[in-house]
Amino acid sequence: MKLIQNHIDGRFVPGKVEFADVNPADGTVVAQVAEAGRVQVDEAVHVARRALRGEWGRLGVRERAAGLHKVADAIEKRFDCFVQAEVADTGKPVSLASKLDVPRAAANFRVFADLVRLSGMESFQTETPDGTNALNYAVRKPLGVVGVITPWNLPLLLLTWKVAPALACGNTVVVKPSEETPVTATLLAEAMQDARIPNGVYNVVHGFGPASAGEFLTQHPDVDAVTFTGESRTGAAIMKAVAPTVKPVSFELGGKNAAIVFGDCNFEEAVSGLADAVFLNTGQVCLCAERVYVERTIFNAFVEAMKQKAESLHPGWPNDERTDLGPLISKQHREKVLSYYRLAREEGATVITGGGVPKFDDDRDNGFYVQPTIYTGLPESARCVKEEIFGPVCHVAPFDSEEEAVSMANDTKYGLAASIWTSNLKRGHRVAQQMNVGITWVNCWFLRDLRTPFGGAGLSGIGREGGMHSLNFYSELNNICVRL
Ligand code: NAD
Ligand code: 6OD
Numbered sequence: 001m002k003l004i005q006n007h008i009d010g011r012f013v014p015g016k017v018e019f020a021d022v023n024p025a026d027g028t029v030v031a032q033v034a035e036a037g038r039v040q041v042d043e044a045v046h047v048a049r050r051a052l053r054g055e056w057g058r059l060g061v062r063e064r065a066a067g068l069h070k071v072a073d074a075i076e077k078r079f080d081c082f083v084q085a086e087v088a089d090t091g092k093p094v095s096l097a098s099k100l101d102v103p104r105a106a107a108n109f110r111v112f113a114d115l116v117r118l119s120g121m122e123s124f125q126t127e128t129p130d131g132t133n134a135l136n137y138a139v140r141k142p143l144g145v146v147g148v149i150t151p152w153n154l155p156l157l158l159l160t161w162k163v164a165p166a167l168a169c170g171n172t173v174v175v176k177p178s179e180e181t182p183v184t185a186t187l188l189a190e191a192m193q194d195a196r197i198p199n200g201v202y203n204v205v206h207g208f209g210p211a212s213a214g215e216f217l218t219q220h221p222d223v224d225a226v227t228f229t230g231e232s233r234t235g236a237a238i239m240k241a242v243a244p245t246v247k248p249v250s251f252e253l254g255g256k257n258a259a260i261v262f263g264d265c266n267f268e269e270a271v272s273g274l275a276d277a278v279f280l281n282t283g284q285v286c287l288c289a290e291r292v293y294v295e296r297t298i299f300n301a302f303v304e305a306m307k308q309k310a311e312s313l314h315p316g317w318p319n320d321e322r323t324d325l326g327p328l329i330s331k332q333h334r335e336k337v338l339s340y341y342r343l344a345r346e347e348g349a350t351v352i353t354g355g356g357v358p359k360f361d362d363d364r365d366n367g368f369y370v371q372p373t374i375y376t377g378l379p380e381s382a383r384c385v386k387e388e389i390f391g392p393v394c395h396v397a398p399f400d401s402e403e404e405a406v407s408m409a410n411d412t413k414y415g416l417a418a419s420i421w422t423s424n425l426k427r428g429h430r431v432a433q434q435m436n437v438g439i440t441w442v443n444c445w446f447l448r449d450l451r452t453p454f455g456g457a458g459l460s461g462i463g464r465e466g467g468m469h470s471l472n473f474y475s476e477l478n479n480i481c482v483r484l
Pocket of ligand 1: 149150151152153154158176177178179207208209210213214215218229230231232234235237238251252253254255285286388390416456460461
C-alpha cells in the first residue's frame with residue numbers, strides 16, 4: 001500500500017503512527033499516511049526557520065517570482081497526477097478537478113509571483129515645522145515561518161492560495177493539509193523540488209487537529225503567523241492556541257450564504273447559476289448558497305426548475321467524465337449532512353426533492369453519496385436555515401419586497417458570500433452594497449479574479465486575502481522615516 005509521508009527539509013519522512021486515506025466514492029483505503037508527532041512538527045519549524053537565513057532568504061523578489069513560475073510549470077507538467085490524486089482523495093468529478101482545482105493551483109503561483117514583482121510601496125513626503133521635510137517609505141519583509149492549515153473541500157486550490165503569496169513575500173511554510181486529503185500537498189513538495197525551491201522552504205506535516213500536527217503547529221512558539229481555512233469552531237480553537245505567542249492570523253471560515261433571486265432575473269441564467277451555487281463539489285464549497293430567497297412572483301416556477309436541475313445531476317464514479325455529482329468527503333461528514341436532512345423534516349420542511357441516499361447496486365453503495373436536496377417551508381429561525389450544512393442542499397423561501405429579502409439574507413452570524421440575480425443593475429448594485437458579507441456576486445457565482453479581496457465577516461473569518469491583501473498579510477511592513 002502506498003505511504004504518504006511528511007516532507008521536511010527536502011526529505012520524505014515516515015511517522016511512528018499511520019492513518020488511512022479513504023476514497024469517498026467506495027470507502028476503499030487508497031493509501032496510508034504518516035502522522036507527524038510533536039518532534040517532527042518541531043523539526044519542520046526548525047528547518048523552515050533555518051531556510052529563512054539560507055539561500056531562500058538571500059533571493060531578490062525577481063528570483064523568488066521566477067521560482068514561483070517554475071512551481072506553476074511543475075504543477076502543469078504533473079497535471080494528470082495532481083488531478084488523479086485530488087479525485088481519489090476527495091471523490092470530486094474528474095471534470096471539476098481538471099477545470100477548477102489544478103489550473104487554479106498553477107494560477108495561484110503565477111498571479112502572486114507577478115503581483116509581488118510588480119507591486120510598489122507607499123511613500124510620503126512629510127512636512128516638518130522647520131521646513132526641512134522628511135521622506136517616509138515602507139519596506140516589505142517576510143513574517144518568517146508561516147503555519148498553513150487547510151481543509152479537504154478544495155485541497156490543492158486552497159493550500160496554494162496561501163502558500164503562493166506566503167512564498168512570494170519571502171516566508172517559509174509548514175503546511176498541515178486536511179487528514180482527509182493529504183496527497184496533493186505531498187505532490188506539491190515534488191513540484192517544489194522540480195522548481196529547485198531550496199530545501200526547508202516548503203514543509204508538509206500530516207495529521208489531525210487537536211492533540212496532533214495541527215495543534216502542535218499552531219501552538220509552536222517559533223511559528224510567526226498562522227493562516228487557516230476551515231470551520232469557524234476550529235478557527236476559535238486556533239485563536240486560543242496562538243494567543244500566548246500573539247501570532248497574526250488570517251482566517252477563512254464557514255458560511256451560510258444567501259442568494260436573492262428577483263422576479264426580473266434572466267430565469268434560465270439564474271437557475272443554472274444557482275444550480276452550480278448549490279450543488280458544485282456536492283455543495284462542499286464555502287461559498288455555496290444554502291439559503292435561496294426568491295421573489296414570490298416566480299417562486300413556484302423557480303422551485304420546479306431547481307428540482308429538475310437537481311434530479312438531472314449524474315452522481316457517478318468520479319473518474320467518469322459524465323459525472324457531475326461526487327460523494328461527500330467521509331462517512332462522518334455524511335452522517336452530519338443526513339442528520340440535517342432528518343432535522344429539516346422534524347422542523348417541518350417540505351421536501352421538494354432528495355433527502356436521502358442514492359442506491360447504485362455497486363461499490364458506490366460503500367461510498368458517501370447523498371441525494372441533492374431542496375427544501376421549502378421552513379421558518380427563518382429553523383436550525384437548517386441558520387447552521388452551515390456543507391452538503392448539496394438548499395432551502396428556498398419566498399419574499400415580497402427588496403427590504404424583506406435583504407433583511408432575511410443578512411439575518412445570520414456568518415458573512416462570507418452572497419449572490420443577487422436581477423436584470424435591473426441599479427437594484428443589483430443597491431442590494432449588493434447592503435449585504436453584510438465579504439464577497440457579493442451579481443448575476444454570477446464563484447467568478448474569481450485573484451487580485452480582489454477575499455474573506456468573510458462575522459463567523460466567516462478574520463482579514464482578507466487576495467491581491468495586495470495577501471501580500472499585506474504575508475509580510476511585515478517596516479516604515480522608514482528619513483529626515484531630509
Ligand atoms: P476543519 O476546521 O474541520 O479542518 C480544517 C483543518 O484544520 C484540517 O487540516 C484539520 O486537521 C485542522 N484542524 C482541526 N482542528 C484543529 C485544531 N484544533 N488546531 C489546528 N488545526 C486543526 O474544516 P473542514 O471540515 O476540513 O472544512 C470544511 C469547513 O471549511 C467548512 O466550514 C467550510 O465552510 C470551511 N471553508 C471555508 C473556506 C473559506 O474560504 N472561507 C474555504 C473552504 C472551506
Ligand atoms: O477561490 C478562492 O480563492 C477561494 N479561497 C475559494 C474558497 C472556496 C471555499 O470552499
